[in-house]
Structures are given as C-alpha cells and as structure tokens.
Amino acid sequence: xxxxxxxxxxxxxxxxxxxxxxxxxxxxxxxxxxxxxxxxxxxxxxxxxxxxxxxxxxxxxxxxxxxxxxxxxxxxxxxxxxxxxxxxxxxxxxxxxxxxxxxxxxxxxxxxxxxxxxxxxxxxxxxxxxxxxxxxxxxxxxxxxxxxxxxxxxxxxxxxxxxxxxxxxxxxxxxxxxxxxxxxxxxxxxxxxxxxxxxxxxxxxxxxxxxxxxxxxxxxxxxxxxxxxxxxxxxxxxxxxxxxxxxxxxxxxxxxxxxxxxxxxxxxxxxxxxxxxxxxxxxxxxxxxxxxxxxxxxxxxxxxxxxxxxxxxxxxxxxxxxxxxxxxxxxxxxxxxxxxxxxxxxxxxxxxxxxxxxxxxxxxxxxxxxxxxxxxxxxxxxxxxxxx
Amino acid sequence: xxxxxxxxxxxxxxxxxxxxxxxxxxxxxxxxxxxxxxxxxxxxxxxxxxxxxxxxxxxxxxxxxxxxxxxxxxxxxxxxxxxxxxxxxxxxxxxxxxxxxxxxxxxxxxxxxxxxxxxxxxxxxxxxxxxxxxxxxxxxxxxxxxxxxxxxxxxxxxxxxxxxxxxxxxxxxxxxxxxxxxxxxxxxxxxxxxxxxxxxxxxxxxxxxxxxxxxxxxxxxxxxxxxxxxxxxxxxxxxxxxxxxxxxxxxxxxxxxxxxxxxxxxxxxxxxxxxxxxxxxxxxxxxxxxxxxxxxxxxxxxxxxxxxxxxxxxxxxxxxxxxxxxxxxxxxxxxxxxxxxxxxxxxxxxxxxxxxxxxxxxxxxxxxxxxxxxxxxxxxxxxxxxxxxxxxxxxxxxxxxxxxxxxxxxxxxxxxxxxxxxxxxxxxxxxxxxxxxxxxxxxxxxxxxxxxxxxxxxxxxxxxxxxxxxx
Numbered sequence: 082x083x084x085x086x087x088x089x090x091x092x093x094x095x096x097x098x099x100x101x102x103x104x105x106x107x108x109x110x111x112x113x114x115x116x117x118x119x120x121x122x123x124x125x126x127x128x129x130x131x132x133x134x135x136x137x138x139x140x141x142x143x144x145x146x147x148x149x150x151x152x153x154x155x156x157x158x159x160x161x162x163x164x165x166x167x168x169x170x171x172x173x174x175x176x177x178x179x180x181x182x183x184x185x186x187x188x189x190x191x192x193x194x195x196x197x198x199x200x201x202x203x204x205x206x207x208x209x210x211x212x213x214x215x216x217x218x219x220x221x222x223x224x225x226x227x228x229x230x231x232x233x234x235x236x237x238x239x240x241x242x243x244x245x246x247x248x249x250x251x252x253x254x255x256x257x258x259x260x261x262x263x264x265x266x267x268x269x270x271x272x273x274x275x276x277x278x279x280x281x282x283x284x285x286x287x288x289x290x291x292x293x294x295x296x297x298x299x300x301x302x303x304x305x306x307x308x309x310x311x312x313x314x315x316x317x318x319x320x321x322x323x324x325x326x327x328x329x330x331x332x333x334x335x336x337x338x339x340x341x342x343x344x345x346x347x348x349x350x351x352x353x354x355x356x357x358x359x360x361x362x363x364x365x366x367x368x369x370x371x372x373x374x375x376x377x378x379x380x381x382x383x384x385x386x387x388x389x390x391x392x393x394x395x396x397x398x399x400x401x402x403x404x405x406x407x408x409x410x411x412x413x414x415x416x417x418x419x420x421x422x423x424x425x426x427x428x429x430x431x432x433x434x435x436x437x438x439x440x441x442x443x444x445x446x447x448x449x450x451x452x453x454x455x456x457x458x459x460x461x462x463x464x465x466x467x468x469x
Numbered sequence: 470x471x472x473x474x475x476x477x478x479x480x481x482x483x484x485x486x487x488x489x490x491x492x493x494x495x496x497x498x499x500x501x502x503x504x505x506x507x508x509x510x511x512x513x514x515x516x517x518x519x520x521x522x523x524x525x526x527x528x529x530x531x532x533x534x535x536x537x538x539x540x541x542x543x544x545x546x547x548x549x550x551x552x553x554x555x556x557x558x559x560x561x562x563x564x565x566x567x568x569x570x571x572x573x574x575x576x577x578x579x580x581x582x583x584x585x586x587x588x589x590x591x592x593x594x595x596x597x598x599x600x601x602x603x604x605x606x607x608x609x610x611x612x613x614x615x616x617x618x619x620x621x622x623x624x625x626x627x628x629x630x631x632x633x634x635x636x637x638x639x640x641x642x643x644x645x646x647x648x649x650x651x652x653x654x655x656x657x658x659x660x661x662x663x664x665x666x667x668x669x670x671x672x673x674x675x676x677x678x679x680x681x682x683x684x685x686x687x688x689x690x691x692x693x694x695x696x697x698x699x700x701x702x703x704x705x706x707x708x709x710x711x712x713x714x715x716x717x718x719x720x721x722x723x724x725x726x727x728x729x730x731x732x733x734x735x736x737x738x739x740x741x742x743x744x745x746x747x748x749x750x751x752x753x754x755x756x757x758x759x760x761x762x763x764x765x766x767x768x769x770x771x772x773x774x775x776x777x778x779x780x781x782x783x784x785x786x787x788x789x790x791x792x793x794x795x796x797x798x799x800x801x802x803x804x805x806x807x808x809x810x811x812x813x814x815x816x817x818x819x820x821x822x823x824x825x826x827x828x829x830x831x832x833x834x835x836x837x838x839x840x841x842x843x844x845x846x847x848x849x850x851x852x853x854x855x856x857x858x859x860x861x862x863x864x865x866x867x868x869x870x871x872x873x874x875x876x877x878x879x880x881x882x883x884x885x886x887x888x889x890x891x892x893x894x895x896x897x898x899x900x901x902x903x904x905x906x907x908x909x910x911x912x913x914x915x916x917x918x919x920x921x922x923x924x925x926x927x928x929x930x931x932x933x934x935x936x937x938x939x940x
Contacts, residue, residue, distance in 0.1 A: 085654070085655075086909075087658070087909040087912070087913060088654050088655050088657075088658035088659075089654055089658070090913055091658040091661050091662065091913060091916065092654055092657045092658045092661055094913075094917055095661040095665070095920070096483075096486070098917075098920065098921075098924075099478060099479055099482055099483045099486075100483045100487075102479045103479045103480055103483060106479070134517065135517040135518050136517065137515060137516060137517055140470070140514045140515070140517070143476065144470065144474055144475070144476045147475050147476045147479070147480065148474070148475045148476070148928070151475050151479065151928060154928055157924070157925050157928040157929070158925075158928060158929050160925055161925040161926065161928070161929040162929075164922075164925065168878060169874075169875050169876075169877075169878075170871075170874055170875060171871075171875050187684075188684075188688075188867075188868040188871075189688070189692070190692060239867060240866070240867035240868070240870035240871050240874070241867065241871055242867070242868075
C-alpha cells in the first residue's frame, strides 16, 4: 500500500468512526433501563432557566447522558466483558472460578470495635422486637443465612480477600449479643452441609437451600410445643430456562452456566388468597416464564421483592406468621405459607424510613415473627434492619 | 470536558472537524475563528463561569504585548510593562490557586484564625497563564512580532488541543502557523495516529494503573504492606506517565489535524540514566519554559557555582509550587533540586555511563512520585517507610498479587511502551522495502484495533479525570 493511500484510509476510517457513532446514537433511540446494570439510564438534563447554562453540572449531565446512550453501548460493554473473561481473574467485580462466580471484595482489615458496636446496636433492636412479640404471647426467631460468597469463602484464590475474618467476627459478636438478650436465633451457616444449597452464579442460596432452611426452621419450632405442618407431597422441577444469576448478570450473561432455577408442584395444591400491597394476585407463589427460552431471574420466587404480601389459606386452626427481610425470604415464603393460616411478608426497603415494624406487629399480632438477613447485612440497621 | 470522553470523541470532535474543514483553505482567518469559537466552547462546557477568567487573561496579555511592542518601537525597553505583566499574571494565578493555601499556613504559623476563602480554581489556569506569559516574554525578547489581531492571541492561548493540560505551547513556535499553515491528508492522518495512540494510553493504560494507585494510596499508611506500597508506587509512576503523555499525544495529534505542529512534551523519560536526563525528557514544555524564562534570565550557570545553585533552587521551588498548592509538591520540587545539584556538582564526571545509573534514576523517580501523589508529607514519609522497611514485607502479599495478576496485560504494555519499543519496530519495518504494503496494512489494522479497543474501554468506564486537571 502506498503511503498516500495509507494516509487517506487512516483519515477516512477515523472520520467514519467518529461521525457514524453519534448519528447512529441519535437514530437508535434511548433505552430507559439497563437490564445488565440493573439501573435506570440517565435522562437528558433539563434546562431550568438561563442560570443552568452557567452550571458545570448541567454539562456533566450531558456527558453522563451521552455515555449512557451511546450507540450499541451494551454490545460494547458485553464485548469488553468477553475480552476480559479468560484474561483476568476478576471481571466487572466478579471473581471467576472454574464453576463459581463470587464477588470481588476490597482488601482491608475489619475494625472489631466497630463490629462490636454494630452487633450490640442490632441486638438491641432485635431484643426490643422480641419483647414486643413476647408481650402478646408470640414467638420471634432471627435467621441469619450466609450470603453466597460467605458460604463459598474457602473457594476464593488465596491472594484475594474472602472476608472470612470479618464474617467470623460478625457471627461471633452477633451470637454473643443475641444470646445475652435471650433472642432466639438460627445461624444457618452452622447447618448447611452441601454445596447444592447455594447458587453458583447468584448471591442467594439455591431453591434447595431455601427448602432446607424452611425445614430446619420448622424442625426447630416443632421441637418445642409447636405443631406446624410442612408440605409432604411436593415434587421439585428444574426449569429449562437459562438463569441470569446476579453475578452472571454483571458479566452480561456471558459466563457459561448450566445452572437452573427450580420450583415445586404439589399433588394437592393448597388453595390460597394472595394480596400484594393490597391488590389481589392471580399467581400463587411462582412467576413462571411463558416459554422455555425466556431467561429467568431470582424474582421468579414470589415475583421478587414486594413491600407487603399477605397469603391467606383459610385454616383458622393454624397460627399466623410474619416474615420480613431481603430477597432471601422470597423462595422461603413459597414454602412458609403451608405452615400457617395467614402469612404476611414485608420488605422494609419499600417503606419510608420512619415506618415502624413494631407498630405493624402490634397491629396484626402474628403468632410467629421471623426476620431473615444474610450474614454480611446482618448488622446493618438500614432497609430490613430498620427495626423500630 | 476531557478528550477521553464519549462526548468529546463522538460529538465535539466531529463537530469542530466538520465546521473547520467545510471552510475552504483560503479563508484561514475564518477557520481560525471557528477554532477559537470551539476552543472557548470547550472551556465553557467545563467551566462556564471561569471562561471569563481566561478571556481576561487573553485580553490583558494581548494589551501587554501590544504596549511592550509600542514602547520598544519608541526606544524604550518595556521592562516595566513586562514586570507588570508578570505581576498581573502571577497575581491571578496566586489568587485562584494559592490564597487558601497561604491563608492556612499563615494561620498555622502565626496562630491566627483567618477564614480560609473558598476559591474555585479554574481548570488549566497554570497552563494557560504560562502560555499567555510566554507570548509577552517572546514579544519583549523580540523573538516574535507583536500580534495585532487579538483573536489570534485568543486562539493561541485558548486552543483546545492544549488548553487544559498542555503541552505549554510557546508562541514563537506557532506564531507563523496561526497566520499561515497548511492542512492536508498527510498531516491529518499523522494527527489521527498520534491522537489514537494517546487516547489508548489514557483510557487503557493510565486508567488501569490509576485504579491500582487510587486503591493503594487511599489506605491508611499503617495498613500497607511493603509489597503493596511498591505496587502502588510503580502503578502511579505508570499512571502519571501514560495519563500525561497520553493527553499530550492527543493534544499534539489534534493540533496536527488542524495544521499545527506542537513540540514534543515527553521523550521516554523512564529510560533516563540521571535525573538531569529525566527532566529533559519529562514535561519538556514546562522544563524549557522555566529554563528560558526564569533560569537563564536569573543567570543560569554563568554567574558562578553559588549563584547557579540559587537559580536552581528558585526554579525547582517554583516548579514544585506550579504543580500544586500543597507542601508535598514543594518538597517534591526541592527533592529534585537537591538531586540535580548533586548531579551537576558531584556526579557529572561519571557521565552516567554505568547501566546501574538507570536503576538509580528510576528509584529516585519512583520516590519522587510517592511524594507527589501523597495527600500530605506525613503520609509520604510513612509510605516511603513501608517501601523500604523489611518489616513491612511480612503480610499483604495477596493484595499485591491481585494487582499484578488482575492488570497483568496493562503492566506488560505499560513497561513495553515506556521504552522506545514502537519506534524500534517502526525502524525495522521501514527498512523492509519489500512488503512495505503489508507493513502499512498491518499498521492500519493495528491502529484501528487499538482505537476500537480503547473505545470499548472508554464506554465501559464511567468517569476518568485527568491527573493534571488540578494544575
């Protein structure tokens, strides 16, 4: 190739790239939400008068808006991810092991004084809840389940931080504080004994893990004077649909995974009436996909995180229950309603900060109250830790 | 707005290229006007209010140049006007950049409790102030004719390719090009090549090294292991080189597209065998600015050893201050003053021929960057202590391993391209007369592969500020 042709091609290709992208960006139209990043994409900034023109933030917002909507953005980010899988041990903050995706955890030593303070504070709140429930004769149990990376902490490469020290300290401090205050606790990490209880590509436990947790809880309660029924004629079915676990979603679903979500069917389904935030729903507890190709997420269980769900089973001889917590409660709830006449579930993240779960409990007086947190969140007083 | 942003690459740049090249070559003043408009717009988009500061600087220096020219034409030296221009320019710089620092230190020294004013520093003020001063100095020295057209002075000071982070373009180097320059495919393609490689240096290498450096330097110094401290120091050394030289490459490339030839700002500084050599290869435009406008006028090395040491002290004190209003920058500048003085008076006879001098230079450079990067001198001392204390190497190896393994491709590329590897390859390729077309095709494919990969990295990032934005 002669020098002149090389120069012409260099200039032409460069101009083609920088002119084509903005034109195609304009033609493509704007998506509102990024499925892979799980966030709303930036909207065009609004000009609120002449003063806005002199605010640098206005132009920064334009930069953000354009960056969020540049032509084929998700394709490029997926390509970037594809380029890096196999090249790096950690991609998009996901540690890629042979058959397992774990979160990358920043390095640093835990502050034990800080953890003790938070454990004491959380235990105080749970103790207050316990007293409230006990005051009308109810029963409260606090369940702590390992987050996926906590369960698989030994699978981290040696040079990465697996938070083992921090998690161990949290568990120890919290147990001590709760024991001191007489709060009934179920630490599931001491009970889980099989890898099948945890997802390989998501931060939750598997459906088998949820079922095992439910059975363990019922066994614990029934060991006393309780006689809570558990379903006996359920059969588990694996969905064929690809599963977009939360970790794999960060990798644009590019990590090859055979993992599938399960659900169950019953020989004699228990008729229920389900109400979400006051609205009656048709589907009981699984939001199943319409076909075998549509990818599914953990939101299949109970339809995901919902502010308030009430399931009534018309069995007045059985007690009532309330469970609140993060998304770990969702698959558990698909079993829990079998054991109670009425099962209420709350996700405090959908309530205002001044919402009082104690007042809610006082109002409905459920016979059993369960709070379920994953271990890494168990000391947090935000969201489902906002117990007041 | 920065060069390494989607808004710049895919909106601003195509817009300015389209508007500029749609105007026929023969209407150069109109093309200059377009460039000026876009340059002011470029600055406005980042600093809407402070574009007025830049315009004030342009006007003031235009008037100083004009008045000095007039004074010299009527037989006077214009020295008083020159002194006034220095006072006004430095006064502006001191006000925006150093008043809070000075107030804080006066309070500390004298136990006073003056309120520390909250003054926002306009981005690039150190660069465009020095650039504007360069015009006035060159007029005074009569190395250039007075520029009668204020728009041309405005274009020189505000030209967006080098406005925010250099290189500091000397007026005498482009005075002719402002009024007469050629644009053609050859220059444009040279500019593209330079821009693309600078772009890749920034978004691929500098940003990756920056993630490591930021993670390490954000840790309390007591938590740092020796291994991590070294990794952080080396990462920052690469970050600042690729960030700054990448930006310079982009600026030079952009200038070339529009027909301007800016001088080189970096010449593989990490191959230096002495600190003296390092400062001939690093931020060349700043070093030569201080040399020509401060060191030599003070007497340079022609007024005896004691005076030379004093002149070096002044230059390096101010070089430190130029980089930032904080004591670590001052210490960094004086660190180099001590080494340069020692090299001039104690080591010069060695000729720095022994290959071990390369290690000597690299070690001092890395130590210098630790001082430069640290938020305070106490942090810098603590950090250096972790680097050189055997006791600090006990734990923390995992974190160091992570940074090396995770960014292994970037470490390799950073090391390879910090030496003239590309130049060597080009030299080999150019000697191959047969297969020239193959080589050129390979160059083209490689160039656009680099560009597309850099775009992928850019789209995947969210925010990537330039380090030298605080200057």
